[in-house]
Amino acid sequence: MAAGALHRSIRTIQLHGCSNDSAYTMEYGSSSLKLISKGFTVDVKFLIIDPTLSTSHVTTNFNQNTSIESSLILIRHGESMWNERNLFTGSVDVPLTKRGIEEAIEAGKRISSIPVNMIYTSALIRAQMTAMLAMTQHRQKKIPIIMHDESIQAKEWTQIFSEETIQQSIPVITAWQLNERIYGKLQGLNKEETVVRYGKEKVHEWRRSFDSPPPNGESLEMCSQRAVAFFKENIEPQLQNGRNIVVAAHGNSLRSIIMYLEKLTSQEVTNLELSTGVPLLYIYKHGGFLKRGSPVGPTEYGVYAYTRIFPCLSFSITIKGKYD
């Protein structure tokens, strides 16, 4: 029988499949799968084998009452046109460079095998471009669609009237709370020239300290108040429900979220640097976050969510009995 073929008889349903087969509708998280075909729905718990997961495989036994696991992927946007020119950017809405576009596509390849249920981006184009370009590489082949709920009209105008099409899409939520921290009067200034003018120490304090805001701008602490509050109120409940989430955002909004995830102190977070376009993978389990993947290199912070080989999701179940 071909992988993914669905065989039914009057009293028996046999399912054999592999996750890259699309013979029937499948919704899968990190540890469960919902098969939807005409007349019946089957929930299956499964074993997912991802060779890049450094320690244990993500395992859920069908008969065990285990807690939910889900994936959280954080991506700092690819190189922007002001990153390239070494300008303080903050809230200024600057697009990606060609290199940034390539980084976003590479990020997409690295996460192409990790199922994604929802995407969150900031309201800024560099994060949105990154998320969308990354998703062009995804094996799930679902379409990321921005949810416009800024007004009643916007909601109405963007409605989708096909359940099947909805199933084939990934909702993308944009949130200003995930924006880069406001750099105030530094926005548009060259970073090197700012060091010459204000001194290395002062500029480092503005850029990396937890609680010293740049002139008229937000400190990391202020940025964290909105970014982490949004994360706790909106993203964490999705993870608790077993949904796999991608967050495409910015150096400092992500630093503040990582500080929360990894319980870093205000001193530890000063050393946290994020590269453009490198995805970071966390597994949410038992209410905590575990870093996964392999380090990209000695200078790279965090984890490298590169799944070279498509994780082999295999299952074989037989259900006996009548179904409608």
Ligand SMILES: O=C(O)[C@@H](CO)OP(=O)(O)O
């Ligand atoms: O300019 C900015 O908005 C940020 C991120 O690019 O810079 P920094 O790394 O100095 O916080």
